[in-house]
Amino acid sequence: MAGDSKTEKATPKRRQDERKKGNVLISKDVITVISLVGTFFALKLMFPQIIANVKDFLYKAFGYAQTKSDITEDFVMVITKETMLAFLQIVAPIVCISILLSILATVAQTKPLFVADSLKPKFNRINPLQGIKRLFSLKSLFDVIKGIIKITILIVILYSFISDSLLTITRTTQMDLSPSCSVLMDLTMALVFKICLAFVAISVCDFFFQWWEYERQIKMSKQELKEEYKQMEGDPQIKSKIKDVQRKMAMSRMMQAVPKADVVIKNPTHYAVALKYDIEKDGAPTLLAKGQDEVALRIIKMAEENNIYVLENKPLARAIYATTDINQEIPADFYGTVAEILVYVYKLKNKKLI
Known part of the structure; x- marks a missing residue:
């Protein structure tokens, strides 16, 4: 052939x-x-x-x-x-x-x-x-x-x-x-x-x-x-399964980080981002978790179960979701708005921002 x-x-x-x-x-x-x-x-x-x-x-x-x-x-x-x-x-x-x-x-x-094989008959x-x-x-x-x-x-x-x-x-x-x-x-x-x-x-x-x-x-x-x-790149079905497993593991780690957040900003059910700001370690608020649709609902639910303050701000939630990756600090453009939200949340928890 x-x-x-x-x-x-x-x-x-x-x-x-x-x-x-x-x-x-x-x-x-x-x-x-x-x-x-x-x-x-x-x-x-x-x-x-x-x-x-x-x-x-x-x-x-x-x-x-x-x-x-x-x-x-x-x-x-x-x-x-x-x-x-x-x-x-x-x-x-x-x-x-x-x-x-x-x-x-x-x-x-x-x-x-x-080559040992060359010695074999x-x-x-x-x-x-x-x-x-x-x-x-x-x-x-x-x-x-x-x-x-x-x-x-x-x-x-x-x-x-x-x-x-x-x-x-x-x-x-x-x-x-x-x-x-x-x-x-x-x-x-x-x-x-x-x-x-x-x-x-x-x-x-x-x-x-x-x-x-x-x-x-x-x-x-x-x-x-x-x-x-195929051998070098892997079978497409196997690669797909591996990616699914990796995605689930990443999702699991992300959801486990939600209880550590200071605030969750939503839009109102389509987007959700969980932020945390450690005054001693971080230079700016860090994105711990983000999700869309079903994942967003899960983040909101977990935040409510762990008494994390959930705030609705459609433009901010969508903007942070689109521009920031997990475990990264938010862009400087959002410092002012996020700082106002954290001050409000910290007052509710009797914490100090600075």
Whole structure:
């Protein structure tokens, strides 16, 4: 159906939901290239130290071997220990750098993310129909083409490198260890640099394709947008019930404040406002309650039951009702009229206004 076609961009909520499921934009080629480039540049920087470690190991091994005429258990243990130590000194920093770069490249794309659901077995992955569908998907086709391009570029670069450097590589057999290693390292880094440039270009293309594919996957239909809107805004009937409950609670609190009023002004049954003036706390009389028609009658009735003076003043009641909210002070325009009323009420109660 037309309404089910996914033509709309994903909303922030949809993106957040997909992220919670572990479905985020990520390009594995970007991770591979960053790790590869960083590792080989670290290898180039650390190459002098690596050569020094190799020399040190060989000097120790051959020097120890010259002092031994027989291969004993102690000799084997020492050689094994020195070999493992040299291996750790040479390989461990490179491995750690590679792992760190892979982690940083992943976090840079996905941001810190841990999804427990990804650890759960998903049996739909072993569904043959789903497997066939994934096999003939656009993503699979892109991966196949990308793989062919990678292999082709790699073969071309290797062939060109060997053709240009074969004579130089042959000459290294006549050099000492240190200069030959330096020449081979330079040649290797030149080769790696060319491969990295090609793979960087491929990884950029892969990133944009993954971005396009990710945006396409999380697109929403118009019906999904409507459902999400309902979830976020709430069902209209439920919202109406909530508003009714809130209105009743507010009404209840307002009616409970009426007995605290000093005077109720009415018009005569259509409007009613309850005012209170606390000389020590308030800068002006405050509106405790207001109502129209039935609510006005309830306010008047409660005022009479609690011996609150009820005064009829049609213009004033209607004006205060229209301009003042609950628990707010009345506008300055009404100070004079209300003050006269309060003076009269206070005289009746033998209270002082000031």
